[in-house]
Amino acid sequence: MRLSELLLFPFACMYGAATAFRNRMFDLGMKKSQAFDVPTLVVGNLAVGGTGKTPFIEYLLRHLASDYRLAVLSRGYGRKTRGFLLADDTSGPAEIGDESFQIYQKFKEKVSVAVGEERVLAVPMLLASCGPIDAILLDDAYQHRYLEPDLRVLLTTHSRPFFSDKLLPQGRLRESRKNAARADIVVVTKCTLPLPAEEEKRYRQSIQRYVREGVPIYFSGLSYGKPYGLRHEKETLPRYLILVTGIVDHVPLLDELSKNHTVLEVMAFSDHHRYSMNDLRAIKQTCAKHQKYEPALLTTEKDAVKLKDEALLSVLADLPVFVLPVAVTMASGDSQQLLQQVKRMITDKRYTSEA
Structure with a gap:
């Protein structure tokens, strides 16, 4: 362990204890999580930023927006406003954040985009503002446990996967590796595809140590469009x-x-x-x-x-x-399987809610 990491170790322990206590409160039901009738999908990570959440949200929108009435809800990081806001043509990055604004510009004809720090409060406001919605995609809400989603997608980068990272401030993890167990899907992002078979096997085995049995693991890369x-x-x-x-x-x-x-x-x-x-x-x-x-x-x-x-x-x-421009590409066969899982979640939740 380097000297800098050694000096930061006590602070990482304190940070880990605080996040573990918070998660334990939710696990025991001492803090309540709110579920909704509308299907909800969370895209997030264990680390601080840089895992490609926005390109992945856009990937889902490109493949699902023609078949479903979708909405995207995020905190709106970096905006100068507070509270719930539904994006419209008067909105800019200062009002809704740069990533939400980017999504709105690309998909505003098919998708509703909103921001709100408190997702549990923002979801009903979004539904009241937009009318019927088939599913809500929540950007960067993996740690927002007051909301109980129907599907959690955990992203982790190929260059710095969560299983070899450390807690803040030693590393970049917001919470310990074991909290990958909440994920329903894991996607390794920013890979150079196709991965060598041995490398893919090593990543799968390392991730499987932390996730529930049967949780699918997919691999994605980035493709760049014409400037x-x-x-x-x-x-x-x-x-x-x-x-x-x-x-x-x-x-x-x-x-x-x-x-x-x-x-x-x-x-x-x-x-x-x-x-x-x-x-x-x-x-x-x-x-x-x-x-x-x-x-x-x-x-x-x-x-x-x-x-x-x-x-x-x-x-x-x-x-x-x-x-x-940049877009997510999936490893061979992964795209179809992932999208089928998301579609199945939306269909099953809608059927249950209507029953």
């Missing part, structure tokens, strides 16, 4: 790039771009970073430093929703800004 101009859709992405991100881990994105482009510099901000005029000036100065290469700025969809502010974009008026 598009933030202001001019027909522009072509040039050879030289400045990468600007406000995400937990930009390394997979950098690896993808480096296949066909030269990334001159990476300007990595903190997750959910709210860009300021000073940030944009610094970005412009970085571009000026590499002026001889005539670079373009490239960012993520998550960052782009915050950069669309006209005041901010005016600082970059003479620079090409591109956005790289």
